[in-house]
Amino acid sequence: xxxxxxxxRQASTILASAxxxxxxxxxxxxxxxxxxxxxxxxxxxQIDVQQGIAQNLDAALLDRLELTPARFEAMLAxxxxxxxxxxxxxxxxxxxxxxxxxxxGKMRVPLGVVGMIYESRPNxxxxxxxxxxxSGNAIIxxxxxxxxxxxxAIAQAIKEGLKTSGLSEYCVQVVNTTDRAAVxxxxxxxxxxxxxxxxxxxxxxERITREATIPVIKHLDGNCHVFVEAQADxxxxxxxALNAKTHRxxxxxxxxxxxxxxxxxxxxxxxxxxxxxxxxxxxxGCPVTQQILGEACxxxxxxxxxxxxxxxxxxxxxxxxxxxxxxxxxxYGSHHTDAIITENFSLARQFLARVDSSxxxxxxxxxxxxxxxxxxxxxxxxxxxxxxxxxxVGLEGLTSQKWIVLGDGQIRQ
Amino acid sequence: xxxxxxxxRQASTILASAxxxxxxxxxxxxxxxxxxxxxxxxxxxQIDVQQGIAQNLDAALLDRLELTPARFEAMLAxxxxxxxxxxxxxxxxxxxxxxxxxxxGKMRVPLGVVGMIYESRPNxxxxxxxxxxxSGNAIIxxxxxxxxxxxxAIAQAIKEGLKTSGLSEYCVQVVNTTDRAAVxxxxxxxxxxxxxxxxxxxxxxERITREATIPVIKHLDGNCHVFVEAQADxxxxxxxALNAKTHRxxxxxxxxxxxxxxxxxxxxxxxxxxxxxxxxxxxxGCPVTQQILGEACxxxxxxxxxxxxxxxxxxxxxxxxxxxxxxxxxxYGSHHTDAIITENFSLARQFLARVDSSxxxxxxxxxxxxxxxxxxxxxxxxxxxxxxxxxxVGLEGLTSQKWIVLGDGQIRQ
Numbered sequence: 001x002x003x004x005x006x007x008x009r010q011a012s013t014i015l016a017s018a019x020x021x022x023x024x025x026x027x028x029x030x031x032x033x034x035x036x037x038x039x040x041x042x043x044x045x046q047i048d049v050q051q052g053i054a055q056n057l058d059a060a061l062l063d064r065l066e067l068t069p070a071r072f073e074a075m076l077a078x079x080x081x082x083x084x085x086x087x088x089x090x091x092x093x094x095x096x097x098x099x100x101x102x103x104x105g106k107m108r109v110p111l112g113v114v115g116m117i118y119e120s121r122p123n124x125x126x127x128x129x130x131x132x133x134x135s136g137n138a139i140i141x142x143x144x145x146x147x148x149x150x151x152x153a154i155a156q157a158i159k160e161g162l163k164t165s166g167l168s169e170y171c172v173q174v175v176n177t178t179d180r181a182a183v184x185x186x187x188x189x190x191x192x193x194x195x196x197x198x199x200x201x202x203x204x205x206e207r208i209t210r211e212a213t214i215p216v217i218k219h220l221d222g223n224c225h226v227f228v229e230a231q232a233d234x235x236x237x238x239x240x241a242l243n244a245k246t247h248r249x250x251x252x253x254x255x256x257x258x259x260x261x262x263x264x265x266x267x268x269x270x271x272x273x274x275x276x277x278x279x280x281x282x283x284x285g286c287p288v289t290q291q292i293l294g295e296a297c298x299x300x301x302x303x304x305x306x307x308x309x310x311x312x313x314x315x316x317x318x319x320x321x322x323x324x325x326x327x328x329x330x331x332y333g334s335h336h337t338d339a340i341i342t343e344n345f346s347l348a349r350q351f352l353a354r355v356d357s358s359x360x361x362x363x364x365x366x367x368x369x370x371x372x373x374x375x376x377x378x379x380x381x382x383x384x385x386x387x388x389x390x391x392x393v394g395l396e397g398l399t400s401q402k403w404i405v406l407g408d409g410q411i412r413q
Numbered sequence: 414x415x416x417x418x419x420x421x422r423q424a425s426t427i428l429a430s431a432x433x434x435x436x437x438x439x440x441x442x443x444x445x446x447x448x449x450x451x452x453x454x455x456x457x458x459q460i461d462v463q464q465g466i467a468q469n470l471d472a473a474l475l476d477r478l479e480l481t482p483a484r485f486e487a488m489l490a491x492x493x494x495x496x497x498x499x500x501x502x503x504x505x506x507x508x509x510x511x512x513x514x515x516x517x518g519k520m521r522v523p524l525g526v527v528g529m530i531y532e533s534r535p536n537x538x539x540x541x542x543x544x545x546x547x548s549g550n551a552i553i554x555x556x557x558x559x560x561x562x563x564x565x566a567i568a569q570a571i572k573e574g575l576k577t578s579g580l581s582e583y584c585v586q587v588v589n590t591t592d593r594a595a596v597x598x599x600x601x602x603x604x605x606x607x608x609x610x611x612x613x614x615x616x617x618x619e620r621i622t623r624e625a626t627i628p629v630i631k632h633l634d635g636n637c638h639v640f641v642e643a644q645a646d647x648x649x650x651x652x653x654a655l656n657a658k659t660h661r662x663x664x665x666x667x668x669x670x671x672x673x674x675x676x677x678x679x680x681x682x683x684x685x686x687x688x689x690x691x692x693x694x695x696x697x698g699c700p701v702t703q704q705i706l707g708e709a710c711x712x713x714x715x716x717x718x719x720x721x722x723x724x725x726x727x728x729x730x731x732x733x734x735x736x737x738x739x740x741x742x743x744x745y746g747s748h749h750t751d752a753i754i755t756e757n758f759s760l761a762r763q764f765l766a767r768v769d770s771s772x773x774x775x776x777x778x779x780x781x782x783x784x785x786x787x788x789x790x791x792x793x794x795x796x797x798x799x800x801x802x803x804x805x806v807g808l809e810g811l812t813s814q815k816w817i818v819l820g821d822g823q824i825r826q
Contacts, residue, residue, distance in 0.1 A: 409652065
């Protein structure tokens with residue numbers, strides 16, 4: 001791992017000042033290599049899938065692991081998107097004169113070396129590698145053992161693409177061991193790695209955060225809320241509450257708890273419950289909700305308020321108004337994405353200011369909290385921290401800024 | 414410390430949505446309290462100074478510790494500057510429509526609770542407290558034991574100011590123990606503290622970085638360079654090289670190594686050496702420098718290239734050109750502030766892009782790398798890291814941004 005780190009650091013210093021053309025050419029060369037090696041990669045993936053079946057991996061994991069031809073196409077399309085993104089590196093902003101006569105601005109620069117730790121989905125290998133390259137960072141990728149053959153095959157194509165384009169093959173390195181100790185080594189390689197991006201289960205991310213000696217860009221879970229305020233327009237509230245819960249269940253920006261103002265609960269809850277019933281969503285409500293919905297709703301416990309179900313289950317709480325809703329969200333939520341549905345201007349403004357989440361939404365679905373929807377092109381992760389990057393993290397989250405000073409001989413008085 | 418943390422967290426949630434008027438009123442009330450308690454504060458400071466003399470503290474430390482009436486005035490003037498700064502909190506930027514119809518932007522928010530650890534200079538207590546308040550953050554301050562009475566007296570005035578203005582006194586808390594264990598507790602209080610800002614000697618900062626479980630905004634040292642390139646205009650290079658070294662010696666943005674292109678070394682070095690001689694600056698040079706300057710210069714060792722002297726000592730190296738200069742700076746430097754003096758447009762551009770420092774300067778003194786000179790109003794620290802904040806850290810470095818989404822009922826397709 002020490003060697004990988006040294007190679008990555010060395011590659012990163014050259015990559016940091018590579019031109020946009022060189023980086024895009026490398027990404028195009030990777031595209032071609034992937035295209036021509038599609039069959040090998042899909043075969044390698046089948047080995048992983050067969051091993052997974054033999055090892056009784058659960059169905060969701062197997063599904064994420066599998067690379068179908070359609071998914072392979074989507075992976076290539078994602079790479080094209082990254083190629084078409086504006087290169088953030090070297091961008092100079094805020095260049096303005098100071099009273100001393102110096103001209104001061106900020107220039108965007110890469111972080112250096114990114115360490116990525118992830119599970120199952122092999123397309124993450126390409127996604128992360130392409131975002132790192134485009135932002136001028138070297139990357140060390142440590143995928144899950146269940147996807148080893150797939151990741152190695154994709155890595156092989158990336159390596160060939162890099163070689164063709166003249167960039168160092170060490171710009172992207174995939175750890176070729178399933179040794180668990182490799183993770184521990186990677187997250188303490190502070191001399192060579194500048195940031196760790198983990199993607200996976202809460203257990204993995206908690207362990208990494210605890211043990212890393214390098215800054216970590218992470219989110220632990222997505223316990224998202226929709227608050228249907230008393231002045232909500234039901235023609236917006238109903239489709240949003242339905243979409244936020246049922247559009248996809250296993251995603252971090254799905255709603256897990258619905259909050260409803262007591263003034264409209266008796267009217268709103270039966271209407272939304274009917275829609276959820278069609279989708280077989282299990283409802284767990286507070287006593288007031290249960291009273292309104294009767295048998296359609298079982299009792300929620302305190303634990304429900306803090307749970308990310310990632311499943312067709314929804315917690316519902318009737319609240320006395322804005323203050324209780326905001327307190328509930330800031331207390332039980334995971335600071336990921338929370339929405340209010342209201343036509344009241346002042347309450348919308350208050351909700352935006354007071355909810356302490358990485359995305360705060362008025363009159364739209366929580367499902368929009370996503371790198372593609374936000375126009376970042378792709379995302380390397382989602383951060384629920386406040387330091388450095390927050391919310392969906394795209395190219396910009398993999399960069400820093402340095403100050404630049406231009407003068408005509410100015411000295412400090 | 415646990416209690417201090419809880420109180421700070423609680424205070425921070427209210428402070429986060431306090432209006433600009435409320436925060437400025439609190440700062441004005443603190444100003445008045447400090448003014449009326451000036452004599453008590455200066456008396457408390459004299460106790461610290463007398464104890465310091467009795468304990469044989471070194472002269473530089475005693476100097477930093479002392480609050481003269483003039484320094485007290487400067488401290489109050491600094492507070493007025495912070496009051497007049499634009500409130501960064503709530504600022505919404507980049508609000509633009511996405512193809513889905515949602516309107517996406519970013520809103521600036523406080524980090525939450527800042528933990529500040531510092532040594533000797535009691536005016537840091539007020540500086541840090543005022544920057545934290547203005548940016549909507551609660552702060553826990555842990556000053557050095559040598560300044561305990563001074564810090565407590567200043568804290569008393571701050572507390573009264575907060576009370577008068579109606580904000581919680583727990584917005585600013587000064588740890589009133591000199592117990593060394595308090596630092597260890599503060600830097601691991603991850604539940605209640607969001608960021609640690611240490612200011613002090615390298616040993617202190619290294620220890621904090623190693624042991625903290627909370628992100629740290631830090632710089633270890635300032636080993637800054639000026640590179641006099643072959644096409645330098647000597648009428649700029651001479652005053653800048655003089656100013657960068659001799660304007661103040663004990664500061665992190667002072668030049669510690671002068672690099673000179675071999676093509677102009679024989680011409681430039683004798684001229685600048687004559688200026689340094691007037692200021693009694695000791696010169697330590699590479700063999701070529703020694704050959705040119707003769708007895709005016711002793712031999713530099715490899716250690717000199719890596720040393721932050723903070724004294725009237727300067728290392729000098731003659732280099733073969735840009736590449737060697739940049740390699741030297743990126744290898745031996747501390748990524749703080751480095752300057753090139755040149756009239757060559759392309760080389761200036763290259764230097765800006767390739768030098769990996771928090772401030773990169775063309776044709777001006779390194780001494781400009783400072784929160785006041787950069788227009789930040791004041792600085793809570795200087796960061797040589799790339800994560801979150803880099804270079805002088807003012808109000809903005811104490812904030813984060815959250816995404817805001819405004820819609821008319823949009824759902825994800």
